[in-house]
Amino acid sequence: MPRINAERLLSELRRFARFGAHKTGVHRPTYSAEDMESRRWLASQYEALGLDAHIDGVGNVFGMPRSPRRSLLIGSHAESQNHAGWLDGALGVIYGLEVARAFAETPDCAELPIAPVAWADEESHYITLLGSRSYVGDISEAEIANAVNVYHGQPLRDALKAAGLAGIPRRQAEPERHVGYLEAHIEQGDSLEATGKRIGIVTSIVGIWQYRIAFDGVQNHAGTTRMAIRKDAGVAAAMLAMAIAERFPQVAAERSVWTTGRITLEPGAPSIIPGRAEMLFQFRDADVSVLERMDVALRDLVEQTCARSGCSAEVERTATGRPWVMDQAFQEALEASAERHAPGMHVRMPSGASHDAQLVARKLRAAMLFVPSIGGISHHWTENTDDADLVLGCQVLADAAETILRTQGD
Amino acid sequence: MPRINAERLLSELRRFARFGAHKTGVHRPTYSAEDMESRRWLASQYEALGLDAHIDGVGNVFGMPRSPRRSLLIGSHAESQNHAGWLDGALGVIYGLEVARAFAETPDCAELPIAPVAWADEESHYITLLGSRSYVGDISEAEIANAVNVYHGQPLRDALKAAGLAGIPRRQAEPERHVGYLEAHIEQGDSLEATGKRIGIVTSIVGIWQYRIAFDGVQNHAGTTRMAIRKDAGVAAAMLAMAIAERFPQVAAERSVWTTGRITLEPGAPSIIPGRAEMLFQFRDADVSVLERMDVALRDLVEQTCARSGCSAEVERTATGRPWVMDQAFQEALEASAERHAPGMHVRMPSGASHDAQLVARKLRAAMLFVPSIGGISHHWTENTDDADLVLGCQVLADAAETILRTQGD
Incomplete structure (x- = not known):
């Protein structure tokens, strides 16, 4: 069983929050200097694990195992809303890194390939869910050419160029290469906290329709x-x-x-x-x-x-955005793992928030795990989660990843 | 009787609209480069008339006659709202200049002293009616020190410094030096146009209460x-x-x-x-x-x-802002002049808009004249007035000025 390193996990979460630190949260808009610095840091960490690390043409960061076996993609988005919390997105990204490290360190897991990923612009600075939409082929060059920053109007093309991403191909989903995708995220609501649960297993993600x-x-x-x-x-x-x-x-x-x-x-x-x-x-x-x-x-x-x-x-x-149902077998793996580490303290629930998993689910089997948000607060710099829940969530994810790779993988 | 020069009046109005030209209107925010350029141009025109021309510490431009006789102050504000019309404020400023020129050129009027004036920031970029409030002593240094631009936040002090006005005294009203104050302005509503009138004589100016x-x-x-x-x-x-x-x-x-x-x-x-x-x-x-x-x-x-x-x-x-009633004798002079030049086509009316005259009226006898606004449009770059009405308004103002100086002056 892969054992995550709790101290390293918490320390890396805090290290990541220094990219664009704002009060107790972060201000790390997509393609800002801080955002790109954080993506390059992730790539260097993936590289150090022996993964094939690279940043694609919209800023998605991949750490692809060199193993011929199908890998499990694990991650979330790296940027933040403006002046917002330190865990929204970052949690799932650092979980992906920690699970990859834990697998590499656990003798009988080392051959199970984990592919950590960090998507770009889930938070709508330019285009909602841009990175995962690009990955599943749900975006046109024309849409990218016309997009501008919703806060200050900078064209997306100019931002990509300034970030050093012009001319780099956008990586497309390779269903044959992955067993599926797991994403962990803070709940961003108060229902786990209000019912005394510590893990949420997402059943479906709501559709968002947006208007000007x-x-x-x-x-x-x-x-x-x-x-x-x-x-x-x-x-x-x-x-x-x-x-x-x-x-x-x-x-x-x-x-x-x-x-x-x-x-x-x-x-x-x-x-x-x-x-x-x-x-x-x-x-x-x-x-x-x-x-x-x-x-x-x-x-x-x-x-x-x-x-x-x-x-x-x-x-x-x-x-x-259409609603999306999460993979049943993956949900069961998450639930079994949650029951092992926190018996009776987990619940199946829909996600009111939009997530990259709903896009990735178009090409790969996908599921999500939630950890509690203190006071239900998110999209604000006071957003937080108890350290014990941060550690528990990552361990549950790591175990579920092992189960999925052993039962659903090659 | 002073005869204004219609061609010169229209040409100077158009010349003034080139300071910050925007479509068919102007964008001349208080203390912008274009605004300060227009104020320096006014001072040079006043100077050329032999007046003692100067710009005071808040940007008010004065052309003070060197005559020992009490003069009639005539003007309005020189800056514009953002991306707004070419006549709002500028009309009364250029009327003041044209009346001063017409008096200087008319042998029996040359000894009647006209003092043209251009106030600053009536349009609230920093402080509503700043120039005329400063002139009547209705503003404190603390208020000036705390004021910032309502659109982009620049402190007023910094803007004054950048405009070259730091350290220059703010000129205070000298009731003993003036017979009174006349201000011409576009109506900014549609009531003159709707009733077929060409001149409005303002009876009172509304009070404006404003809230955040x-x-x-x-x-x-x-x-x-x-x-x-x-x-x-x-x-x-x-x-x-x-x-x-x-x-x-x-x-x-x-x-x-x-x-x-x-x-x-x-x-x-x-x-x-x-x-x-x-x-x-x-x-x-x-x-x-x-x-x-x-x-x-x-x-x-x-x-x-x-x-x-x-x-x-x-x-x-x-x-x-408190409402203010205009001087009765001045209203009568304006009405008699209007009746001479446009019999039956004038009307007494309150002003729904705020004007510098309501401040100046605290220290000097004051009155106002309106010319029609086409379609009632103002605070927009399409704002306009018929050329014939522009000329008529200035002639009515010049005649009334003569009457006032002859009957109410020294």
């Missing part, structure tokens, strides 16, 4: 334009946000969630009636028919808002 | 945080905006206006529940009791929004 909604009204002077003749795009945006808050509970399912993450009024000055308002809106569910119902409701509410506000609107669906 | 309202909720993951436990600051902001839209028509007066010019959600990412939302809100009326009623209603609605959303809020009133 723009209202066009008439920009004018905020003092001389009578209320009666205004077409205020900002009022239209607020109207839609409130209509969603009132209607969605009726069309959504029990576990559905929806969020307006950004509202931008143009020109944004105190004495000017906003002529344009843009909203970034998304919803999530594990059931496609529920997603479709919410789509219909949204479009209906936008139409009503236009009629009431006198503004016109454009609705663009920018992402249509 | 911040909601604090709990930032969290947009996929894993159940709807029931969210404290979404963005939803709170939308809730308040809609509550204002519903309640304000009941507490406001007929001509009151209110506007949310900006909404900012933090951190502003599609997959993060906004932990903080900030709104810039303002309302206007010519009656203080109506302003007070709207203030009470706003605070009440913020409290209700906190109770409903689970968020907390801070309300900061950032401006408390």
